[in-house]
Amino acid sequence: MLVALAPFAGPALAEDAALPIGDPERGAQVYRKCTGCHQIGPGAENRAGPHLNDIFGRRAGSVEGFDYSRAMERAHGDGLVWEYAQLDAYIENPRALVSGTRMSFRGIRDPRDRHDVLAFLRSYSASPQDIPESAPTAMPREVELPPEILQIVGDAEYGAYLASECLTCHKADGGDAGIPSITRWHPEDFVVAMHAYKRKLRPHPVMQMMAGRLSDEEIAALAAYFATLE
Template identity: 75%
Template sequence: MRALVAAVMIALAPAGAALAQDKAELIGDASRGEEAFRQCRGCHQVGPGAENRVGPHLNGIFGRRAGSIEGFDYSDGMDRAHADGMVWTIERLDAYLENPRALVSGTRMSFRGIKDAQERHDVMAYLRRYSASPRDIPESQPTAFRSEVDLPPEILAIVGDREYGEYLASECLTCHKRDGADDGIPSIVNWVEEDFVIAMHAYKRQIRPHPVMQMMAGRLSDEEIAALATYFATID
């Protein structure tokens, strides 16, 4: 286990150093997923006209609350997941496909699971075709894994790259006015850098509640937060 952690850290370090050269990765390959879905077809239908069989139909599975198809007889375990408010996100589907019983005790889905991560992702990409499209329905679930690099705490002392901060700040300035006006949306100019960094990490860890800010901060690396803090602390 220790060796695995070390390997992950080494794999992540250069990506962080290269300032997010990493890119979002699509869930998987839908055409390969269609092939892999054969092992599911015995029980599940998906696509136009799909109906419940041994298992419920899978249209619109992304973002659907677990155990929510009217008239389908779910296991007690799945009913409990429903009562707990579980929603089928990418992460949960991935976990369920890997080992159904690990996510939902007592599920009736008697399936050993797909151990290969790529194969699971391909199946999800295929199923994603039959969920609402984000372009038209933006609240629907993601189509890609975000690129995320978590660095150790000592990197919080990093000196911000102001020029990078200026580019990143262009996204903030859609809502937060550069002249410091704060009608409806707070001012973020000329903050003390440390305050800015702490606030952004609080959003990133979802300690601060605002959903737009959680989303914005959630995909910023520590260097990017530092760069923004430097930029906003030093604009005229």
């Protein structure tokens, strides 16, 4: 049974002993839209968002070493704990549950998709008897890059100089007006995404054109700049 979190000032969530259990295998496919920011499974690290291992029962804003938004820090102080109903509400509409969150994802409206994703996430937390542990799931990169490209140390100052064109669409403060935020992306994820556009593996013609004009060093510089942008 879910316990109501009296101190937390988010929307009311009904208690429900019969929680819907989704399909973790289907959830793994739906989860792919989350992989640009969140890692899960053996060796998962913090990226633009914190890793999601052991998310069930974890207090919001509590992953060591991750720089949370002020909104998520407030949710932590208010006592928000990621149980099933809270996660379901957050995945449906992140900013309805945690107003001001830096997470730019617009949410998953389809209840079946949400329950399947939650079943997938649940398999990486301590599992109840009716949800078995899943096998480790490797999420391959969109494009495999040579180590020498991934090891380029970008010049953030040069990236700031190059970023003006990016900032005509992407908001520097991490806001989302229909265009995903790239603020505080992990540099490796940024580099992989840009090379995916460059190779036309990501289907956005404007981004393909812009990425195609950039050298490896310029992409690394932009990655360094956006990773540290407040």
